[in-house]
Amino acid sequence: MQNWISGFMDNDSLFGRLMTRVYVIVGANLMFVLFSIPVITTGAAYTALLTVMMKALRGDGDINPFKEFLLGFKENWKQSGISFLILAGAAGFLLADLRIIRAAGGSMEILYYPTLAALILVLVISLYLFPTIAAFRDTLPHLVRNAIFFAVRRIWSIPILLVAYVFPLALTYTDRDLLPLYAFCWTVFGFGALAMLSSSLLLPVMEPYLAPRTEQEQDNDNET
Numbered sequence: 001m002q003n004w005i006s007g008f009m010d011n012d013s014l015f016g017r018l019m020t021r022v023y024v025i026v027g028a029n030l031m032f033v034l035f036s037i038p039v040i041t042t043g044a045a046y047t048a049l050l051t052v053m054m055k056a057l058r059g060d061g062d063i064n065p066f067k068e069f070l071l072g073f074k075e076n077w078k079q080s081g082i083s084f085l086i087l088a089g090a091a092g093f094l095l096a097d098l099r100i101i102r103a104a105g106g107s108m109e110i111l112y113y114p115t116l117a118a119l120i121l122v123l124v125i126s127l128y129l130f131p132t133i134a135a136f137r138d139t140l141p142h143l144v145r146n147a148i149f150f151a152v153r154r155i156w157s158i159p160i161l162l163v164a165y166v167f168p169l170a171l172t173y174t175d176r177d178l179l180p181l182y183a184f185c186w187t188v189f190g191f192g193a194l195a196m197l198s199s200s201l202l203l204p205v206m207e208p209y210l211a212p213r214t215e216q217e218q219d220n221d222n223e224t
Contacts (some may be wrong), residue, residue: 020062021196027050027065029192037150043084043130048072049191050134051198058210063163076133077138084132087126092117122163124151127161131202135210150205157201164197 035045051072052065097115101108130146136143151158164192168190172182182190 006167017131021056024052024056024063024065025192025196026189028069028195029189030187031066031069032191032195033187035069039083040085041077043078043082043088044077045074046084046133046191047080047130049195050131050199051076053196054131054203055191057199057203058207072134072142075137077101079133079143080130082140083129087122087129088124091126093118102150115129122129123162123166124158127151127158127165127198127201131198131206135203135206150202153205154202161198168194 030043032049036047044148048069049072052063052068055068056065087106094115098112098119101112101115115201125144125147128145128151132147132150138146145179168182171187172179175182
């Protein structure tokens with residue numbers, strides 16, 4: 001009985017690997033929430049969150065999410081910050097346009113669907129650009145080009161990610177009765193779970209273009 005319990009609780013067991021993954025998601029999620037408080041740093045924080053998830057998926061999952069988050073934040077804060085400001089500004093502008101078009105009605109409604117399509121395009125670029133920044137070191141124009149390339153290569157993942165990201169967030173803002181529950185979920189694991197889903201879908205198509213993990217990186221993961 002004791003051997004069975006020891007085996008069940010071992011880090012290499014299914015339960016142990018599951019708990020390790022939960023630890024990574026929750027730890028990185030808490031760091032993301034903390035580092036997103038200034039709002040302007042949200043892009044860098046999200047890229048760091050994705051960095052943690054990709055390293056966990058590429059390795060054995062036994063990493064220090066707090067240490068890896070800080071490294072990812074430090075390495076990518078400039079490109080991620082610029083990208084976030086541009087994309088958030090474009091999305092805010094298009095959302096405002098949609099409200100104006102709806103309120104104006106009449107002949108203005110012909111612009112509704114082109115504007116909505118532009119907003120969806122901005123969201124799609126956001127969903128693929130930040131994982132690309134997390135995975136590669138390059139100039140921002142090249143990273144944007146690569147993000148579009150990966151989106152096309154994984155085109156079936158676009159509706160999955162759009163629904164996974166947009167629906168829970170929309171539900172959070174519309175369902176006021178359950179807002180405390182949603183707030184708890186987002187604070188503890190919500191963003192981390194979405195980043196893990198995004199990384200799981202995109203990492204296979206990115207893997208051939210990534211540098212192989214070195215023995216030193218693998219030893220560092222084992223030490224943490």
